C-alpha cells in the first residue's frame with residue numbers, strides 16, 4: 295500500500311507513526327506532504343519516509359491519500375487536487391466538520407472516507423469514527439479499517455449523521471477528561487498532596503477505571519456502586535458532585551459540542 299499525507303502536522307504525524315509502528319505500511323510506502331518545509335524536514339529525519347511540499351507530486355501512484363490539514367485551508371487544498379485524483383484512489387479525510395458531500399464536490403472525486411479521530415491516537419489508544427461515500431468499495435473500506443486500527447479502535451457508521459454526535463463524545467472527549475484530571479490534581483494539591491504525587495494518583499486512577507470498565511464489561515454505574523460503601527467517604531464526595539449538577543452539566547456540554555459540530559459542517563437543518 296502507498297499512502298500520501300496532505301498535511302503532516304500533529305494528526306498526520308500520529309497516523310504516520312502508528313502505521314509504521316504497526317507495520318501497516320513500509321517507510322518507503324509513505325509520502326508526507328506539508329507546506330511547512332521545517333515540518334517535512336523533521337518528519338523525514340524522524341521516520342525516513344518520502345517528503346515533499348508538492349501535494350500533486352505526493353499523490354502520484356498512491357492508493358490512499360489522507361487529508362490531514364486544518365479546516366480553514368481545506369478549500370484551497372481541494373482546489374489544488376481537483377482533477378488530479380485517479381479512479382481507484384481512496385481519499386481519507388480527518389478534517390473536522392468536512393462532510394462527505396463537501397469533500398466529493400470539492401475534490402471532484404467519489405471514493406472518499408470521512409473520519410473523526412481523537413488525540414489518544416498519538417499513543418495508539420485513539421477512537422476513530424468514520425463513514426464512507428457510496429462509491430467506496432469493500433476493499434477500500436478494509437484498507438481504511440486497517441489504517442485506522444493502527445491508531446486504536448474504530449467504528450464505521452453507514453449513516454454520516456452519527457459523525458457529528460461522535461465528534462461531541464470521542465472527538466472532544468479527551469478535553470473533557472483532561473479538564474476533570476486537571477481539577478482533580480488541583481484539588482489534591484489543595485488538600486495537601488505534592489503536585490507530582492497528585493498527577494500520578496489521578497492519571498493512574500483514570501487509566502485504571504477505564505481498563506476496569508473495558509475488562510469487566512460492567513456498566514460504570516455498577517462499578518461506581520461497588521466503590522461506594524454505605525455512609526463512607528465516596529458517598530460523601532458523590533453527593534457533592536450530584537448537588538453541583540455534574541450530570542446535567544456534562545449533558546449540556548455534549549449537546550453544545552454536537553450543535554457546534556453540526557454548525558461547522560454547515561448543517562443547520564436538524
Ligand SMILES: NC(=O)c1ccc[n+]([C@@H]2O[C@H](COP(=O)([O-])OP(=O)(O)OC[C@H]3O[C@@H](n4cnc5c(N)ncnc54)[C@H](OP(=O)(O)O)[C@@H]3O)[C@@H](O)[C@H]2O)c1
Nearest residue numbers: 301302303304305328329330362363364365367389390411
Ligand atoms: N488534533 C486533534 O485533536 C484532531 C482530532 C480530530 C481531527 N483533527 C483534524 O485533523 C486535521 C489536522 O489537525 P492537526 O492538529 O494535525 O493540524 P496541524 O498540526 O496544524 O497540521 C496541519 C499541517 O498541514 C500543513 N498545511 C496547511 N496547508 C497545507 C496544504 N495545502 N498542503 C499541505 N500541507 C498543508 C500545515 O502547515 P502550516 O502550519 O504552515 O499551515 C500543518 O503543518 C484538522 O482538520 C483537525 O480538524 C484533529
